[in-house]
Amino acid sequence: MSLPSLDSIETPAALVDEDRLEKNLQKAAVYVREHGLRWRPHTKTHKVPELAVRQLQAGASGVTVATPREAEVMGAVADDVLLAYSPVGASKLTRLMALPGRVRLSVAVDSREVLAGLAEAAHGAGRRVGVLVELDLGMRRVGVPTPEEAVTLAREAAGTQGLEYQGVMFYPGHIRMPLAEQGPALAEVSRRLGTFLEALGAAGLKPGIVSGGSTPTLWRSHEVVGMNEIRPGITPFFDRASAWMGACGWDEVAYSVLATVVSTAVPGQAVIDAGSKALAKEELPVGGYGALLERPDVVVHALSEEHGMLDLSRTAWRPRVGERVRVVPNHVCVSVNLQDELWAVRGGQVVGRWDVTGRGRGTSLKT
Amino acid sequence: MSLPSLDSIETPAALVDEDRLEKNLQKAAVYVREHGLRWRPHTKTHKVPELAVRQLQAGASGVTVATPREAEVMGAVADDVLLAYSPVGASKLTRLMALPGRVRLSVAVDSREVLAGLAEAAHGAGRRVGVLVELDLGMRRVGVPTPEEAVTLAREAAGTQGLEYQGVMFYPGHIRMPLAEQGPALAEVSRRLGTFLEALGAAGLKPGIVSGGSTPTLWRSHEVVGMNEIRPGITPFFDRASAWMGACGWDEVAYSVLATVVSTAVPGQAVIDAGSKALAKEELPVGGYGALLERPDVVVHALSEEHGMLDLSRTAWRPRVGERVRVVPNHVCVSVNLQDELWAVRGGQVVGRWDVTGRGRGTSLKT
Known part of the structure; x- marks a missing residue:
């Protein structure tokens, strides 16, 4: 298909400014390099495999997805896929297990029910699936709210055949104030995260991956003590909320x-x-x-x-x-x-x- | 494709209750018959040609659409298509003119610019296009706000080759209060509509079609004096707002x-x-x-x-x-x-x- 002129494109039409996109990718890449963070960008924002490839080329270690469809589409171009969403139901589990064998799949889990379903599916598929225990650090959406529950779930994941306990994840989606005002909220996230890390460490379950991050907090990610991976989604494009x-x-x-x-x-x-x-x-x-x-x-x-x-x-x-x-x-x-x-x-x-x-x-x- | 069981469908999934759908279609059909109204349901709600066929079988005289895509899809099953939206730009006009010749196309217009573009496209395609002058009866979204402007536009439509002045249309989308409280707002719509109809009549431009209606006001449509066609969209399905x-x-x-x-x-x-x-x-x-x-x-x-x-x-x-x-x-x-x-x-x-x-x-x- 030959490309149309901008004037002839039927509206409404979504445009992406190539120069700004590239600058945004590089800026995020420099930031994570400087602060020694792993970068697993959330691809729910663009849902375009070609853009995931650009993120991987810029230095991302893998991608994050929210749905089986996104996992399938991104699994075609990425070898490391984190499903930052608890998969429930036979259809979703079957699709995840059918991802290409070269894909290292990790999944966020905040309940024993989801862990059990995942273990059964992994066993059935002869597949090894990474588990990140999802923590609630103040957003009150999903994620276990106490260190005790995190330890229980991490222990169960670590002891289940077919599963591999890899660490913890959280989403600080409640921090949506202007950048300059985020200090106290980020300190509180650090403090709460610390209690989870301490409990997990004491139980011999020190997480390898401590995954968090969001676009609003992106440039202050290094202030969250103990976090070693971020998953911002909106960063390559940004929007009016980001600018605000x-x-x-x-x-x-x-x-x-x-x-x-x-x-x-x-x-x-x-x-x-x-x-x-x-x-x-x-x-x-x-x-x-x-x-x-x-x-x-x-x-x-x-x-x-x-x-x-x-x-x-x-x-x-x-x-x-x-x-x-x-x-x-x-x-x-x-x-x-x-x-x-x-x-x-x-x-x-x-x-x-x-x-x-x-x-x-x-x-x-x-x- | 064989149909899955409800239990095996992956969620989230959109469900339509067949029995309720059929009852809703019949109830609307009975209402418009009883009140001598033409019924051109807006298909933007479902965007499904098979459901437009059901509406036509229930007694609709045609369908309403908002986009060229909807016009193409609905034009495959309906001979009467009203685009309740001013088409601007070459791409949209080209697509509309490419609808099958058997489709009687009507278009809502509230400016001379849109009228001129439509006339040129119709002329180029050797096609006759119906025009409904869109009125603003209080919603303040689109539509000419004065009877004088309506007369000017209707006269121009009536005198333009390739176009056929068919009447007027409006959308009472500002009436979104509970049914029992709509009386004064509906009376005001009637009053404002009356001033337009009087001016158009006096200018020898009495509209054949006076198209209005919405789902919130559906069952009180007969109270709007002079209106002879309605275009509710949500009626076959309904939603939480409709129930509220x-x-x-x-x-x-x-x-x-x-x-x-x-x-x-x-x-x-x-x-x-x-x-x-x-x-x-x-x-x-x-x-x-x-x-x-x-x-x-x-x-x-x-x-x-x-x-x-x-x-x-x-x-x-x-x-x-x-x-x-x-x-x-x-x-x-x-x-x-x-x-x-x-x-x-x-x-x-x-x-x-x-x-x-x-x-x-x-x-x-x-x-």
């Missing part, structure tokens, strides 16, 4: 949704053809669902499924019907998940195209 | 997302494998992002991408890891848009499967 939190500058945001102004009929407003089915409707404390890449003072203040309403109250700009704009969504992961494809652009040129292959469940697809 | 507004009873909701409990590690909480990438994160005044079909007192109080957090504070139910539940999302249209397929179920049996064919942009697909 200071995890990136506005001029580092590599992802945007190209949209066309379709109506200016209602006074004081311009409507674009990117709605919640292209941007996703996720809130930010600062308000709105996105902002224009080249006019960040213009915010998407309301979203219908196929309509994005631009607030023109803070700009003298008055677009015409047919004019095109690039919108930075609040949360890039859920916007990418709404796209069939991503277009790589450099300047005003389309230079590549990626299918969002890891999207969906893939239960009806031949993978 | 009283557009349906909880026992009429036909759509749910089957999910599995994956963690109970954090006390007072159960986590399911349906997150914002299966349910969509859309707010409701009543709080939460969904509720369990068979336990509506259990609400999804938080959503990550692949995690749904169930609030167990109002129930004695304590699920185990592996237990399955059905979740009714707040907004069904955006949940369906996240699915590859819908499973038709009756009782505990899977009785059918539909691809969500109209999803996405379809720009890279052979349609």
Whole structure:
């Protein structure tokens, strides 16, 4: 397929700025090298195997995934796949066990039920599966909340045939304030992590891998004492939330949704053809669902499924019907998940195209 | 493909209750017959051509769509397609003009720019396209806000070769309060519509089609004076918002997302494998992002991408890891848009499967 011109691409369309993407990859690579951290980026953000390859080439030691579909797609290009999600149910386990034999699969586990299911599946498949015991360090989503439970689970994993106890993981997803204000929350994560590491060490279960990290906390990851691996997802692209939190500058945001102004009929407003089915409707404390890449003072203040309403109250700009704009969504992961494809652009040129292959469940697809 | 058992379907998975679906279709059909309304249901909700066929068989006169992709998919099964969205840009216009010749295409227009583009495309394709002038009756999204502008646009449409002025359309999407409280808002819509109809009549441009309607206002559609067509989308499925507004009873909701409990590690909480990438994160005044079909007192109080957090504070139910539940999302249209397929179920049996064919942009697909 020959590449179209940017002007001829039908909107809404997801664009990735190639130069910024590459800079973002390198910046993360330098950071982890400097701080001696392993880097297993979460590929749920882009769901594109070609982009996982770029991350591996930049120095990632493997990839993180959330679903069997992502594991299948990323397992085709990566030899080290961490499923940062407890697999429950025969279908998911069967698909995981069918990953190519060269793939070192590790799985997050926070219950004996999941551990038992995983052990049975691994045994049935004659496969060895790594286990990371998932800890709750304050997010209160999943993960065992006490060191005693972590020790119990780690001991069981270590003693189960087919499983290999590799360490612990956590996700500090509750830390979503601006970078400069994260100090106390990061110290608390360190403190809580310390109690788990101490208990595991005392039980002879010192974790080899201590995996954490997120995009909001990325550049302060080295402050978490004991953590030796990070799994940020959003980093290569960034989004409006990342910029708001200071995890990136506005001029580092590599992802945007190209949209066309379709109506200016209602006074004081311009409507674009990117709605919640292209941007996703996720809130930010600062308000709105996105902002224009080249006019960040213009915010998407309301979203219908196929309509994005631009607030023109803070700009003298008055677009015409047919004019095109690039919108930075609040949360890039859920916007990418709404796209069939991503277009790589450099300047005003389309230079590549990626299918969002890891999207969906893939239960009806031949993978 | 043989149908799987409900127990073996990988979660999250979208289910449609066949019996409720059929009842919902018939109830809408009876209502429009009784009130002498034309019915052009919006297929953005399901995006499934087989379901559009069911709506046509139940008495719909045609279908409504929002995107070129939906027009292509629905144009394969319907002879009357209304694009309730202004098409802007060469790609969209080209695709619309390539619809089969038997399809009577009508398009919503609220600007001279869109009208001009449509006229040029229709002329180039040797095609006749119907025009509905879109009115803003209080939603303030799109649509001309004054009768004078409606007359100008209708006159231009009526005088343009290749176009056929058919009437007006509007969407009362701002009426989202409970059914019993809608009276004053519906009266105001009637009043505003009246001023448009009077001006158009006086200008010799009496609209043949006066198209409006929504699911929240569905059962009070006959109170809008002058409206002769409705386009509800959510009606066959319904959702938590519909039930909250009283557009349906909880026992009429036909759509749910089957999910599995994956963690109970954090006390007072159960986590399911349906997150914002299966349910969509859309707010409701009543709080939460969904509720369990068979336990509506259990609400999804938080959503990550692949995690749904169930609030167990109002129930004695304590699920185990592996237990399955059905979740009714707040907004069904955006949940369906996240699915590859819908499973038709009756009782505990899977009785059918539909691809969500109209999803996405379809720009890279052979349609």
